[in-house]
Amino acid sequence: MKFSTKCVHASGGPDSTGAISHPIYMSSTFAHPELGAPGYQYTRESNPTRDRLQDLIAALEDGTDAFAYSSGMAAIDGALHLFQPGDHLILGDDLYGGSIRMFTNIYEQYGIEFTYVGTSDLDAVKAAIKPNTKGIYIETPTNPMMEITDLRELSEIAHNIGALVIVDNTFLSPYFQQPLNLGADIVIHSGTKFIGGHHDVISGFVIVKDEELAAKLRLSFKTIGACLSPMDCWLVIRGVKTLALRMEQHQKNAIALAEWLKTQPKVTKVLFPGLPEHPGYEINKSQTTGFGGMLSFEVDTEETAKKVLEGVELIQFAESLGGTESLLTYPVTQTHPDLKPEDAERKGITRRLLRLSVGIEDTDDLIADLAQAFNK
Template sequence: MSNLTELIHSIPVDPQTGAIAVPIYQTSTFVQEAPGVNKGYDYARSNNPTREAAEKIIAKLEKGAVAAAFSSGLAAIDAVIKLLKSGDEIVAVDDIYGGAFRLFHKVYEKFGIKVTYVDTTDVQAVFQAITPATRLIWLETPTNPTLKISDIAAISEIAKANHCLLCVDNTFASPVLQQPITLGADLVVHSATKYLGGHSDIIAGIVVAKTQQLGEEIKFYQNATGAILSPFDSFLLIRGIETLPLRIRQHNANAIAIAQYLSEHPAVDKVFYPGLISHPGHELAKRQSKGFGGIISFTLKDDSIEAATAFVTSTKYFKLAESLGGVKSLLCHPATMTHKSIPAEKRWAAGVSDSLIRLSVGLEEVEDLIADLDHTFQSIQNVERKERVEVA
């Protein structure tokens, strides 16, 4: 059985009615036969059939024991950090999503949880950053937004040897391309807003646990703090997952062509895409993933916020917006958008320069997307020539 066939048929038919689509159980509570005697559901914060169906599908996709669906990706990350206590430490990837950095720095550091940021592409650097208080290693691979690739299997060995949990943010790759639990990770998180949902119409987060015990701990915090995914959003998430492999295939194909185009453009300084042979993580990405994803970042030779702003406000098909992973192509300027909360010095050190632009390559015809980028480059160059003439 192919992965696509298995995925489609892992989505259950409703046993009561035969509905081919998972029903939306839009209810807050469930009638009990007697106190504490029910059909597996008592209150929708604790459990809901639609959300439960989504969680089981994603746990199976990620080869995990338990999945928990949250109201956002940050709520999912928050649940993982709640596994820690005051005095514990985290070793985290330096090129980290700005929202995760804000949560770590502005929320959890004041509760006594210390975070050390390292270049996790250097396995030795990860090892050296660990202290007796380290309880969690936090990876993104590929990272957001410079698409660094870290060796999940090697870092999992370090985590196990030092009695740490390893959590991998798998948002950029999706379980279609990469399954960190099979490589040794204990936990996987997703901003399901992105590729899992795939249509830019929900906000959702997922935590998948390798073991039943760890999954039950996450489910405890899901219920105790209440940041659950609603029944309707759970339904939309399931609907998005039905086409996930097909969408990822097209995202990949489009992104490879665009990355090649950008790598040859005279106005571009660097292209960050693991599908390019020139990418330092290319061989590792080939080993631990089944593809390279739909996200590309690049810097301009004019390394200024002004140049990047001119570019991201001039495209036609690439829409300027936060987020990624949807059907429509998006672009953003991390320095002033997604990573604005990170101090400039840390951002620069991680490789997020002032002119870095992130593309979320959608499902449009790739020729149209390349034409859009080409026209944008030409338009900016024409403006620059005009300005130079006026100054002269």
């Protein structure tokens, strides 16, 4: 099936009732017809509605197994359970701030060692490798600086030392990028974002191809219990049906807004992988089918940034991303407040930087809203 058809049908056909919309199985427990009979037992372990969603997400990422978690952070936590005290991981140095907070405040205390590297520089990645390096965790594009990593080359480097490659694919969604087909071992999503797509459900996903990895993940998944509820699973299934359509409009709007922002006198920099001048443009084109709906831009002063944030009317000043409504975010105080000021400044996450999650509204309306905010 083509991707857009998978979005609608890969969760499976109607059940025995003929229901086109798959039922929400709200039961916490299931009766057994006889001793030893196969089937469902307890929703923390498995649930028919969640199974439908997991099959759908696995199909979209071209994986063999997927795990639906209660949030994107829970999904990251689930993947980190594959590692042990004494292991070393290389991390991209421009990750979502919540991920950094988890690695620093939780997993470093458990004895896992981390080294942050700009993974667009593969020589820097090689230089960071240690005898105990067991994994490389990245985003591409990164949040919020939109840096691009060559997934094929990175995967080869990692696999040569027996390390796993974990890719947070939230920004592009499986519609535009499928890291498992580029050499990655594990794909993570905050399903709250583009996959759910409507700002109405929190969810996270881990997807793999390798059966051994899947078995390890399933053990921690059912044991810890950070699984997605049946109702939320149904909401995500419903959201995914329009994923392909939404991603095309997100991208159409993002390209137009990036080009418009370049012409604005108070904008000093536009960070969007779909601009030919972006340093990662060619690599991104080689490993994706598009550029997505996320961009960041820098303005001339902190005062301008504040004026734009408070001046938008159609676009909402809010944290998060990936939904039908456009959201403007201030990374330095919203997504990355835990960074040390000097680290934030070094990465370009300053009080002049804004991140825009471009929604599916009419392009001209979005441009008009930004224009009036700049000119207030």
